[in-house]
Amino acid sequence: MTVPQVVVSPPVLSVVTPMYNEREAVDHFVARLRPVLDRLEVAYEVVAVDDGSSDATVARLLQLRTEWPQLRVVSLRRNVGHQTALAAGLRSARGDYVVSIDADLQDPPETIGEMLAAAREQGVDVVYGVRNDRSSDTVFKRRTAGAYYWMMRRLVGPWVSNQAGDFRLMSRAVVDVLNDLPEQRPVYRLVVPSLGFSSAEVTYVRAERVAGETKYPLSKMIKLTLDSVTSFSATPLRIATWLGLLSFLLCLGLMISGLVAWGFGATVPGWTSLYVAVLLLGGIQLICLGLLGEYIGRIYAAVQNRPQFLVAQDTADEVAFGAADV
Ligand code: UDP
Ligand code: MG
Numbered sequence: 001m002t003v004p005q006v007v008v009s010p011p012v013l014s015v016v017t018p019m020y021n022e023r024e025a026v027d028h029f030v031a032r033l034r035p036v037l038d039r040l041e042v043a044y045e046v047v048a049v050d051d052g053s054s055d056a057t058v059a060r061l062l063q064l065r066t067e068w069p070q071l072r073v074v075s076l077r078r079n080v081g082h083q084t085a086l087a088a089g090l091r092s093a094r095g096d097y098v099v100s101i102d103a104d105l106q107d108p109p110e111t112i113g114e115m116l117a118a119a120r121e122q123g124v125d126v127v128y129g130v131r132n133d134r135s136s137d138t139v140f141k142r143r144t145a146g147a148y149y150w151m152m153r154r155l156v157g158p159w160v161s162n163q164a165g166d167f168r169l170m171s172r173a174v175v176d177v178l179n180d181l182p183e184q185r186p187v188y189r190l191v192v193p194s195l196g197f198s199s200a201e202v203t204y205v206r207a208e209r210v211a212g213e214t215k216y217p218l219s220k221m222i223k224l225t226l227d228s229v230t231s232f233s234a235t236p237l238r239i240a241t242w243l244g245l246l247s248f249l250l251c252l253g254l255m256i257s258g259l260v261a262w263g264f265g266a267t268v269p270g271w272t273s274l275y276v277a278v279l280l281l282g283g284i285q286l287i288c289l290g291l292l293g294e295y296i297g298r299i300y301a302a303v304q305n306r307p308q309f310l311v312a313q314d315t316a317d318e319v320a321f322g323a324a325d326v
Pocket of ligand 1: 017018019020021022051079080081082085101102103104106213214215216
């Protein structure tokens with residue numbers, strides 16, 4: 001008996017959205033995204049990547065899916081973080097163009113149409129969503145983001161746009177390259193521009209989070225910053241070397257002046273200078289060790305080559321089964 005072959009042509013557009021405990025936002029997101037995508041009149045799919053949520057995000061997504069078959073749910077086994085969840089989404093996406101967008105409606109879905117039009121008309125591979133207004137973000141968020149982009153432009157390169165986050169459209173060619181990267185913790189907002197594909201920009205106003213709270217606490221921001229720095233630049237290692245050299249010269253100077261003072265019989269009980277020097281050197285050594293550790297940690301992760309994430313469920317598989325059973 002021959003099994004009927006179902007040939008499903010890939011969609012033109014995939015919209016990838018990582019979601020972590022977004023139960024409160026997901027209804028708003030779907031209600032606003034769907035009419036936008038339906039109006040585009042292209043075959044599309046939405047890949048909702050559940051990043052190991054502990055609330056009812058998956059259950060709600062599966063419910064919504066019964067009325068919107070283009071909504072796919074890719075559920076990860078545990079929380080792996082925004083960028084790795086994005087990696088899972090990019091691997092599952094099948095479209096000729098892939099848009100990554102946050103689930104909290106801070107990135108307006110209406111801009112997706114503009115991005116697709118720009119990519120097709122100008123024939124470019126990447127269209128960046130560029131925030132021209134972040135006034136809806138908190139002062140803390142704006143300051144930390146400002147510091148992050150300032151540092152990245154200096155450490156990584158001037159081609160890092162200081163207003164482009166993870167809202168962007170990429171062609172299949174770009175997504176294929178990203179999927180083949182051996183990196184364990186890629187930072188896409190830096191990797192994508194570094195590839196040098198032709199690109200365009202569309203501007204948008206950053207809105208307020210529609211519901212729920214930020215899923216990026218300070219600890220995750222620091223992690224993203226460390227990943228960003230160590231994945232792109234060896235400058236911090238060099239800074240460590242300079243710091244070490246500087247402190248060595250400083251100590252040399254102190255030693256010579258101490259010797260001279262001793263020669264003149266003007267020695268003072270040198271406890272203060274002694275422990276200052278010890279602390280200074282100890283501090284610098286610890287900084288350097290920590291920096292080395294960051295890089296070695298990345299090498300270690302790369303050598304282990306463990307899976308970045310594990311998919312527990314992908315509703316696309318169910319569709320394939322259903323079709324083959326016919
Ligand atoms: N997110 C995720 N895993 C995480 C943290 C965040 O998938 O561990 C998702 C989150 O659900 C949202 C996007 O990443 O769709 C951006 O997060 P958020 O809006 O909380 O960040 P912020 O806008 O506050 O920087
Ligand atoms: Mg947000």
